[in-house]
Amino acid sequence: MPNRRRPLRHETRITLTALAGGLPGVLIALLWVWGTPQPARVRLTISLLVVGAWLGFAAAVRERVIRPLQTLSNLMAALREGDYSIRARGADVQTPLGLAFHEVNALADSLRRQRLDATEAVALLRRVMEQIDVAIFAFDPERRLQLMNRGGAALLGMPPEHAQGLDAAELGLAETLAGETPRLLELSLAGPGGRWELRRGSYRWEGRPHQLVVLSDLTRSLREEERTAWQRLVRVLSHEINNSLTPIKSIAGSLRASAAREVQSEGLRTDLTDGLAVIETRAGALGRFIQAYARLAQLPRPVLREVDVPDWVRRVATLETRVPVEVTGGPAIAIQADSDQLDALLINLVRNAADAALETGGGVRIGWHRENGSLLVRIEDDGPGIADTSNLFVPFFTTKPEGTGIGLSLCRQIAEAHGGTVTLTPGPSRRGAIATVRLPLR
Numbered sequence: 001m002p003n004r005r006r007p008l009r010h011e012t013r014i015t016l017t018a019l020a021g022g023l024p025g026v027l028i029a030l031l032w033v034w035g036t037p038q039p040a041r042v043r044l045t046i047s048l049l050v051v052g053a054w055l056g057f058a059a060a061v062r063e064r065v066i067r068p069l070q071t072l073s074n075l076m077a078a079l080r081e082g083d084y085s086i087r088a089r090g091a092d093v094q095t096p097l098g099l100a101f102h103e104v105n106a107l108a109d110s111l112r113r114q115r116l117d118a119t120e121a122v123a124l125l126r127r128v129m130e131q132i133d134v135a136i137f138a139f140d141p142e143r144r145l146q147l148m149n150r151g152g153a154a155l156l157g158m159p160p161e162h163a164q165g166l167d168a169a170e171l172g173l174a175e176t177l178a179g180e181t182p183r184l185l186e187l188s189l190a191g192p193g194g195r196w197e198l199r200r201g202s203y204r205w206e207g208r209p210h211q212l213v214v215l216s217d218l219t220r221s222l223r224e225e226e227r228t229a230w231q232r233l234v235r236v237l238s239h240e241i242n243n244s245l246t247p248i249k250s251i252a253g254s255l256r257a258s259a260a261r262e263v264q265s266e267g268l269r270t271d272l273t274d275g276l277a278v279i280e281t282r283a284g285a286l287g288r289f290i291q292a293y294a295r296l297a298q299l300p301r302p303v304l305r306e307v308d309v310p311d312w313v314r315r316v317a318t319l320e321t322r323v324p325v326e327v328t329g330g331p332a333i334a335i336q337a338d339s340d341q342l343d344a345l346l347i348n349l350v351r352n353a354a355d356a357a358l359e360t361g362g363g364v365r366i367g368w369h370r371e372n373g374s375l376l377v378r379i380e381d382d383g384p385g386i387a388d389t390s391n392l393f394v395p396f397f398t399t400k401p402e403g404t405g406i407g408l409s410l411c412r413q414i415a416e417a418h419g420g421t422v423t424l425t426p427g428p429s430r431r432g433a434i435a436t437v438r439l440p441l442r
Contacts, residue, residue, distance in 0.1 A: 011066045018058035026054045068097050075104050084112035135196075135215040141208055143168045143177060155187075155215065157372045176200065176213045184218070302338030302417050309333040309375060313366055316346040320364070323357045325350065328367035335375055335439055337418050345414045345422075349379045349435045352408070356383025356433060370441070374420070377437040386426050386433050415439065 008016075029050045033043050071088055078086045087105050092098030129136055129149040138147035145166055153160055156171055168174045175185065181200040197216040202209055310332060317325045353364045362382020369376055408424070415422045420439035427434055 011062060014065050015058055015062045018061035019054070022054045022057055026050055068101075072100065072104065075108070079104075079108055079111060082115070084108045084115070134217070137173065137176070137213040137215075139168055139177060139211045139213065141210070143174075145171060146205075146210065152215075153372075159372070173213065176215070177211060185215070187215070302341055302414075304336045304338060306334050307337045307339050307342060309335060309368055309377075312339070312342060313346070313368060313377065316343060316350060317366055319347060320350050320354050323354045324363040325354070326363060326365045328365050330368035331370060333368070333370060333375055333441070335441055337439065338414075341414045341417070345411045345437065346377070346379075348408070348411050349422075349437070353379050353381035353383070353433070353435065357381045359384055362432070373441055375437075375439045375441055377439075379435040379437075380427060380432060382432050385431050386424065411437075 030047055033046045033050070036043070038046075075086060075088055078084075087108065088101035093102050132149075133151060135151040135155045136147075136149045137145060137152050140146050145163055145168070148156075148160055148163060153163070156163055163171060168177055172187075176198055177200070181198050183198055185196045185198050187196050195218045197218055199214040199216075201212045201214075203212055204210065310330070313330075314327055317327050350364060350366070357364055360382055364382075365378075365380045367378050408422070412422045415437055418439055420437065422438075423436045425434050425436070426432075
């Protein structure tokens, strides 16, 4: 293959052009100098001055042309690398070269504003994603997780840095990337199972198609609606029954006192007194029963302050004396919560566990640990176990002859007011039960 001649560099061509432009004048000057009757030394000196001026002119032309091009090249390289702080001097729109500098400076300003807008938009998007109460996931074409928000981390039970890059199947989210949307899903990942509304869309990032998955927890919303309905019912029942109980109790007390004074027959007086006493007693019991249910509708918002978890658990454990309660322990942790409400929650769960353990002569164990940014408190009992867990948290539902049916409902309401959950599951081999309280550490 014949050697190809490499083209002359641009600066070489500029230099040769400048030299060629001055060459005729230099030749004429040299011919004139050497044609005069001057001494040889004078003619040689003048010749050197002419040639030096010629070469200096060519160098000046080369510098004048090449330096602005180098400046433009450096500016464009800086823009390509994302450095928008460099500016060209001499941006005079009245000259062609100054106009070019002016346009490059304007381009740098425009790119800087665009990058700032994009940065702020991304920051706003991330902030919104963190604040909204839904789980958001972004998957690349290989179905690997690229992005998720705080709701997604809570659903998976792992921090984003551990989940990023994992396959959707490994995360238990494979079914969210297939099928029609929107639709309802039953998911049970890190937390208790529930119903989720799935919405899925697509977007492009760096030229590649990605899928955006949005999961909205319907379980809590449905539970809130259910709780609101029960609260309304409780308020109506409390109002109507109390309106009837108050005069019944008052009149029964008055009649019992009158009967004791005025009825002559000892047998009749005894019957009246006993009957009215029963009415008065049952009216009072029914009033207290309604007041207990009214607590569900009147639970105040939690007042947060620091609660030492080991001290909280050990203090509540000492209140139960019917069965042995063992505190298995856990790490030294403090959380922000309402101490009074947490006491009510744990007292109810420990009392339920003790009631179950009394039937079998067993005991109760309480322990806690940290898991994925949450505090988990486990209350285990050696009772006969749980046959059906579907109605345990429904207000008014109870399996105890003397129960009111508000204990577990109140526990769940307190936990959810703190951003947590309460679950009750059968123990190993269907013996005993395990109550788990999950509370955020933040």
